[in-house]
Amino acid sequence: MPYNIAMVSDFFFPQPGGVESHIYQLSTKLIDRGHKVIIITHAYKGRTGVRYLTNGLKVYHVPFFVIYRESAMPTVFSFFPIFRNIVIREQIQIVHGHASLSCFCHEAILHARTMGLRTVFTDHSLFGFADAGSILTNKLLKFTLSDVDHVICVSHTCKENTVLRASLDPLMVSVIPNAVVAENFCPLSYAPRANDREHGALSELRPQPKPIGPNDIITIVVISRLFYNKGTDLLIAAIPRILASHPNVRFIIAGSGPKAIDLEQMLERNVLQDKVEMLGSVRHEEVRDVMVRGHIYLHPSLTEAFGTVIVEAASCGLYVVCTRVGGIPEVLPQHMTTFAKPEEDDLVMATGKAIGALRSNKVRTDRFHDQVKMMYSWTDVARRTERVYGGICGDISPEEFYGYYPGQGWEASGDRVRSFALIDRLKRYYGCGVWAGKLFCLCVVIDFLLYVFLEMWFPRANIDIARSWPKKLNQQEEKLKARTNRDPGTSS
Amino acid sequence: MPSLLGSPPIPPPVPDESHPNRVGGSRSHSPGEQRALPDPNRLAPEDAYYAPSLLKARAAAAAKANRDDSLRTLKGNGNSAAVATLRPLSAVSKPDAEKDVRSVRGTSRRRRRRKGAWKKLLWVKQSYPDNYTDTETFLDHLQRNPRVRPYDFWPLVADSTVIVQHVCSVVIFICCFVGIVQGRVSPVSVVCWGSVGTAVGWILWDAWAKADESASGPERVVEGDTGSSSSSVVDSTHPSGTGQKDSQVQGLGLSMGSSLPGPNRYGDSRVSESISPTANAIHQYPIPPEPSRPLRLSSRNRQRLSTVKSAFLIYFALLGLSPILKSLTKSTASDSIWAMSCWLLIMNIFSFDYGSGEGAGATKFPASLSTNAAVMASTVLASRLPSTTHVFSLMLFSIEVFGLFPIFRRQLRHISWTGHVFLTLTLVIAAGGAVGCTLRGGWAAAVVGSILGSILTALAMGGCSWWLISLQKYKNVVIGPWDPARPIIRRHWD
Numbered sequence: 012m013p014y015n016i017a018m019v020s021d022f023f024f025p026q027p028g029g030v031e032s033h034i035y036q037l038s039t040k041l042i043d044r045g046h047k048v049i050i051i052t053h054a055y056k057g058r059t060g061v062r063y064l065t066n067g068l069k070v071y072h073v074p075f076f077v078i079y080r081e082s083a084m085p086t087v088f089s090f091f092p093i094f095r096n097i098v099i100r101e102q103i104q105i106v107h108g109h110a111s112l113s114c115f116c117h118e119a120i121l122h123a124r125t126m127g128l129r130t131v132f133t134d135h136s137l138f139g140f141a142d143a144g145s146i147l148t149n150k151l152l153k154f155t156l157s158d159v160d161h162v163i164c165v166s167h168t169c170k171e172n173t174v175l176r177a178s179l180d181p182l183m184v185s186v187i188p189n190a191v192v193a194e195n196f197c198p199l200s201y202a203p204r205a206n207d208r209e210h211g212a213l214s215e216l217r218p219q220p221k222p223i224g225p226n227d228i229i230t231i232v233v234i235s236r237l238f239y240n241k242g243t244d245l246l247i248a249a250i251p252r253i254l255a256s257h258p259n260v261r262f263i264i265a266g267s268g269p270k271a272i273d274l275e276q277m278l279e280r281n282v283l284q285d286k287v288e289m290l291g292s293v294r295h296e297e298v299r300d301v302m303v304r305g306h307i308y309l310h311p312s313l314t315e316a317f318g319t320v321i322v323e324a325a326s327c328g329l330y331v332v333c334t335r336v337g338g339i340p341e342v343l344p345q346h347m348t349t350f351a352k353p354e355e356d357d358l359v360m361a362t363g364k365a366i367g368a369l370r371s372n373k374v375r376t377d378r379f380h381d382q383v384k385m386m387y388s389w390t391d392v393a394r395r396t397e398r399v400y401g402g403i404c405g406d407i408s409p410e411e412f413y414g415y416y417p418g419q420g421w422e423a424s425g426d427r428v429r430s431f432a433l434i435d436r437l438k439r440y441y442g443c444g445v446w447a448g449k450l451f452c453l454c455v456v457i458d459f460l461l462y463v464f465l466e467m468w469f470p471r472a473n474i475d476i477a478r479s480w481p482k483k484l485n486q487q488e489e490k491l492k493a494r495t496n497r498d499p500g501t502s503s
Numbered sequence: 504m505p506s507l508l509g510s511p512p513i514p515p516p517v518p519d520e521s522h523p524n525r526v527g528g529s530r531s532h533s534p535g536e537q538r539a540l541p542d543p544n545r546l547a548p549e550d551a552y553y554a555p556s557l558l559k560a561r562a563a564a565a566a567k568a569n570r571d572d573s574l575r576t577l578k579g580n581g582n583s584a585a586v587a588t589l590r591p592l593s594a595v596s597k598p599d600a601e602k603d604v605r606s607v608r609g610t611s612r613r614r615r616r617r618k619g620a621w622k623k624l625l626w627v628k629q630s631y632p633d634n635y636t637d638t639e640t641f642l643d644h645l646q647r648n649p650r651v652r653p654y655d656f657w658p659l660v661a662d663s664t665v666i667v668q669h670v671c672s673v674v675i676f677i678c679c680f681v682g683i684v685q686g687r688v689s690p691v692s693v694v695c696w697g698s699v700g701t702a703v704g705w706i707l708w709d710a711w712a713k714a715d716e717s718a719s720g721p722e723r724v725v726e727g728d729t730g731s732s733s734s735s736v737v738d739s740t741h742p743s744g745t746g747q748k749d750s751q752v753q754g755l756g757l758s759m760g761s762s763l764p765g766p767n768r769y770g771d772s773r774v775s776e777s778i779s780p781t782a783n784a785i786h787q788y789p790i791p792p793e794p795s796r797p798l799r800l801s802s803r804n805r806q807r808l809s810t811v812k813s814a815f816l817i818y819f820a821l822l823g824l825s826p827i828l829k830s831l832t833k834s835t836a837s838d839s840i841w842a843m844s845c846w847l848l849i850m851n852i853f854s855f856d857y858g859s860g861e862g863a864g865a866t867k868f869p870a871s872l873s874t875n876a877a878v879m880a881s882t883v884l885a886s887r888l889p890s891t892t893h894v895f896s897l898m899l900f901s902i903e904v905f906g907l908f909p910i911f912r913r914q915l916r917h918i919s920w921t922g923h924v925f926l927t928l929t930l931v932i933a934a935g936g937a938v939g940c941t942l943r944g945g946w947a948a949a950v951v952g953s954i955l956g957s958i959l960t961a962l963a964m965g966g967c968s969w970w971l972i973s974l975q976k977y978k979n980v981v982i983g984p985w986d987p988a989r990p991i992i993r994r995h996w997d
Contacts, residue, residue: 137985161634167623171642172985181641185633188625240987248992314987317625336988341625353988386626395633413634 014400015047017103019120021082021113023052023070027295029319030110030135033189035064040393042066047479049101051094053077053115067480071097075115085114085151087454091122091461092469098126099474105400107131108155111138111148117155121455124158125462127431129403131396132156133163134173137316137337149176150444154451157439160403160429163187163396165317166338182413183427187395188342189319191326193384195296198328198377199303222372223306229366230261232305232329234298234320235312237268242311242334247274248355249311251281253362260286260366265301267292302327306376307365313353315339321348326383328376332365334358347379433459646982654975659968664927665857667960668912671927671934673848673877676904678937680884683893687944690888690896697903704911709807711918716803817902825895832886840883847880851905877905931960 018038022030038048048068053075054060062070073093076084098106106123108116111134120130132155138145156162156177162184164170170184223229231253235241247270254260264274264287271289278287293301298320302308308324310333318339321331325347333339335350349368351361368374402412409428429435433455440451621629621637629635682688832840855873881901885894916923932953939952 139986140981141986163633166625167640168984171645171983175642175645175981175983181636182634184636186625187633242990244992245990313990314985316985334988337984338625341623344624344626352991354991355993356991398633412632 012401012404012406013045013047014105014404015049015101015103016041016105016107016400017049017051017098017101017119018107018109019051019113019116020109021053021115022110023050024064025055025058029189029317032295033133033135034109035068036190036192036389037393037396038068039066040389041396042068043390044393044397045482046397047101049097049103051097051115051119063480069101069480073097073115082112082114085118087118087121088458088461090115090118091458092465094119094122095126095462095465096469096474098123098128099471100477102476103128104404105129105131107133109133110135111152112136117151120155120159121458122462124429124431124436125455125458129160129400130158131161131163131399131403132159133165134169135165135316137169137172137314138176140176150447153177153443154440154447154454157443157451158429158436161185161399163399165189166341168338168341169316180427185395185399187392187399188387189317189322190387190389190392191319191322191383192389193326193380193387196299196302196323196326196380196383198380200328200377223369225370226259228259228261229257229307229369230263230305231307231309231332231362232263232265232302232324233309233311234265234293234301234324235310236266236292237270237274239270240313241268241270242313242353243268243270243274245311245313245334245353245355245358246309247277249358249362250277250287251283252355252359254281254283254286256359256363257366262287263290263301263305264288265290265293265298298323299327302329305329306369307332307362309362310334310339311351311353311358312336312339318342322383322387325379328379330365330369330374330376332358332362344382346374347382642983644984648978648980649982651975651978651980654968654972656968656972659971660964663964663968664923665912665916667964668927668930669855669857669909670852671930672904672908673852674934675930675937676881676901677848678934678941679900680881680897681941683897684887690893694896694900697900701903701907704907705810708911708914711914713803818899821895821898821902825891825898828882828885828898829888829891829894830886832883835883835886837887840887844880844884847876847883851877851880855909874905877901881905928957931957935960 016038018034020030020034022028023034024031034050038050041048043066050068050070052070052072054072059072059074062072064070073090075090078084097103103123106119106128108120108130109132110116116132120132123130138148140146140149152173153176156173156179160183162173162177162179164173164184164186165188167186170181170186173179174181174184233246235243237243246264250262254262275289278284278289290301302324306329308321308327308329308331310318310321310324310331312318312334313336315337318333318337321333321339321343324331325343331343331348333348333350334353336353340350349361349365351358369376398407398412401407402409405428413427429439436455437452440455441448443451619630621631621635621640623637623640679688679693683690683693851873854876856870878901881897885897888894888897912923912926915926935953935956936949937952938956939948939950942948942952
């Protein structure tokens with residue numbers, strides 16, 4: 012059953028980034044599966060109002076005051092009138108928020124619950140529990156997620172983190188990883204196999220990439236924003252030692268950030284300019300062109316929920332050396348990666364091991380692309396997300412959706428199907444904390460009164476219904492549909 | 504996938520272990536065993552739901568295991584509080600909450616065998632739904648209170664003497680100021696007594712340094728050489744005590760030489776390198792071990808000379824500055840001055856470096872913040888005084904109290920514990936007496952004040968220590984793989 016879905020996040024194009032492309036890819040694939048998807052984000056510079064992207068993806072850029080790093084001002088209520096208008100206009104059934112640092116997303120989930128819509132939240136990042144910023148974010152997250160219908164996390168580590176941060180029922184949290192568009196991350200020597208069946212022998216003839224000799228130059232690629240939490244300090248410490256012990260190694264570093272100065276100082280102090288190439292920041296579509304110049308991808312990050320970039324690197328046929336932090340160990344199989352502890356010595360050692368493995372031609376990097384293509388695809392992500400939508404809308408029975416695990420201890424709470432009754436919602440919010448619970452209840456009550464007021468002042472009847480983008484059924488699907496229609500007839 | 508039919512064997516091998524993070528050792532014992540003896544450091548997923556019942560079971564199991572007593576109670580208590588804070592929403596009361604955990608295990612394992620083990624991996628296509636939560640691996644890397652160290656009462660009280668000392672010296676300074684303003688105490692006598700104390704302290708300190716030098720023998724010369732050069736590069740985490748003292752020597756040289764009396768609490772000589780190159784240069788000569796003895800003695804004397812020299816420098820600089828300082832804040836109302844000096848002294852007390860100068864992580868505020876606040880407080884206070892002599896005396900006294908006295912105190916604590924306790928006692932009595940004197944006047948009031956002050960201080964020390972220990976049960980540090988890793992980087996500054 013097709014749904015009308017609104018993706019809400021502060022972060023969307025034209026700003027580049029992981030969350031942004033996640034939203035875009037997921038929306039596109041959901042549209043391909045027959046759903047109607049709109050995106051609500053705040054206005055970016057020079058981009059206000061309604062825009063259509065490819066495939067009829069409609070984007071609402073709502074004018075809003077931006078305070079910090081493209082996050083909207085948290086005003087709790089001021090977004091409600093226009094949000095209600097959009098939701099009614101587009102006949103939305105499911106509101107899907109993204110990113111825990113996005114105020115837009117939190118507000119939208121609150122208002123959507125008040126309006127009686129199903130909500131989903133996708134968490135893309137990991138947070139600790141110690142520092143003041145995290146504590147505040149966690150409290151806010153708890154507020155929103157007390158009443159959300161389902162949560163999606165990008166890795167199992169992220170799920171554990173979110174469950175702890177927001178005190179959620181673990182069965183209400185699904186793990187659906189990010190994906191990559193494998194076609195955009197092909198290795199240099201990759202011939203598309205679309206016509207393999209016709210020319211079966213051709214795939215055998217496909218030129219094998221020539222093996223790396225003992226004295227060939229091995230290039231290590233690093234593409235990351237140069238921030239502390241991306242492990243740039245480790246990188247700075249490791250590069251001179253790697254280069255000292257492996258003379259035929261070159262580095263390509265792409266990305267910019269506050270640590271770029273330290274990196275350059277290190278290069279100057281050790282006179283490594285001819286061995287290390289600094290490219291500055293590259294655009295996302297150029298990433299592949301940088302990656303295919305190298306043999307090893309080095310990822311020294313200190314925290315990472317998923318690490319899409321290492322999947323992209325593996326897809327480009329690079330051997331990956333990465334730190335064993337966050338969700339990274341779950342992402343790629345052993346034969347594509349060498350793990351290191353987040354320590355300088357271990358990173359140097361792991362890189363040395365990776366170089367040795369490549370030189371002895373033990374690693375079949377030419378197969379990586381096809382393997383990654385099988386592991387991660389946005390179509391798969393969309394299919395799994397669709398199951399979540401089905402579960403929360405009641406199209407999949409709760410027993411099937413949440414699973415029946417006798418004796419596992421999970422079947423405890425009967426509160427998974429969240430009712431919209433105000434008193435039930437208040438009960439859920441009240442449990443958030445001694446003071447916070449009362450404050451949250453107050454917010455919810457005001458939100459409800461605001462909703463009643465808006466219903467009276469701007470009645471639904473006066474809001475026009477927007478016409479949906481005409482759906483394009485491709486021939487294959489039509490054929491499929493015809494077949495499924497015919498099937499019952501033939502069987503009976 | 505028709506397009507992939509003709510491809511070589513692509514599917515990557517699916518590993519046996521369920522999580523790549525797991526090391527072989529943790530897999531070796533069966534999960535049943537693991538469950539029987541729950542690690543109190545870990546939160547099992549059931550904790551989320553059956554907080555009360557499970558905690559009881561866990562506490563019982565923990566009681567069976569004979570662990571360190573204090574640590575266990577601490578962590579056990581921490582557990583209950585932690586679950587309560589982590590899980591306020593999960594107040595789901597269930598009739599079958601007291602189900603046997605073992606049978607749960609059994610059924611889950613049977614089922615798993617049927618379906619194939621779930622793996623904590625993202626790249627494997629699994630037959631489990633996306634929201635499947637594996638009881639065994641879920642949150643298995645969570646640690647709580649991993650680095651917690653239970654406090655003992657008496658060591659805590661002993662450590663609090665440092666704070667008491669500083670607060671007392673601040674109180675004494677304030678009382679002296681009040682006495683001077685009210686005309687009950689002559690500023691010259693105050694500064695004379697202060698200077699006598701400083702001189703005695705310096706002589707003691709010098710004797711310690713000398714004893715230390717002769718005690719560690721000739722090999723210290725070489726070490727002192729390398730030590731000083733390394734202490735200029737390594738920051739405060741200098742491991743060797745000799746290097747510590749060595750830099751203390753330079754620390755005093757700095758505080759005297761640079762009319763900015765900062766107790767050099769970093770224990771490094773980076774600052775002094777920039778300010779007083781002569782003092783440092785002595786140490787950086789590559790001295791051969793044998794013929795160094797006469798040179799070293801002269802270096803000692805030269806250091807003394809430079810100390811005396813800088814003392815005179817400060818003395819005359821203050822003398823010259825006094826008229827300016829006197830009229831510096833004349834246009835400011837007295838009320839503002841009192842408020843400001845109050846805040847500045849509070850800032851001094853709170854940002855003062857109470858560490859012994861050895862720990863690495865103790866340096867959150869620069870030590871100069873504390874000293875600067877105190878000196879500024881005395882500067883603004885000095886401008887309320889009637890004459891240049893008054894101003895000069897107060898300023899000199901403040902430098903002695905806030906700049907030099909902390910260095911002496913730290914060194915004393917390092918050298919002799921009895922002396923430290925004795926000094927604390929003296930300071931407490933003196934501060935109490937001074938407060939009594941200031942409030943009432945007369946010797947009787949001073950005696951009553953010192954007795955009252957001592958009792959109050961002892962109560963406060965005990966009470967605060969007890970309070971801190973009792974607060975420990977609320978400690979709930981949750982650490983897991985989601986925390987940003989702390990990179991371990993070896994520093995090389997070649």
